[in-house]
Amino acid sequence: MRAFFAVDLPDDLAPRIAEAQAAFEDADGLRFVDPEQTHITLKFVGEIGDSGDDDTDTDDTTPALDDVIAAGEQAVETADVDPFECAVAGFGVFPSLDYVSIVWAGVDAGSAELTALHEALETGTTALGVDPEDHDFTPHVTLARMNDARGKEVVQEAVRDCDPEIGRFEADTVRLVSSTLTSDGPEYETVASFGL
16 A cells, blocks of 8 residues: 555645635646645655565565554654644745646644654654655645646746735644545545554
């Protein structure tokens, strides 16, 4: 299964996420994320194997589920982060305004705690053979993915001119989430939860 560690946004922020996405509604070529599935990805793990089976779809370098869960539990303990407030605000893009692939909302308050959790998860999972990140960690909530550049100018203008205050919430749990890609978008399922 494909998996990642994340902090979820609460359901009551979904309407505010949808309002934020509306700033980009005239941008052709964007595929919007379901506001009810928004989260802050702490670490993308990739493929992991079911523990204790003979799964022929994985190889010796694929970490086992039990090991990934143990690494997540240890990382949360190592990060030593108590429940904290996150503020979701502002817009940004990856990798740059000249070449837009991802449109996101940023995280203001809470970014230091999220970064501490990311760093601990990065250490724990790379010890299992998971590829390290090839870019700096930027806490964010993905709003949309750009399939083509037709709407790039609309995105650029919204990112430069809009600075929305989307909302605040208390982060108190890290989840290990499985992601199944479907024609209607990804389907997420909680595999394990780690309280802060």
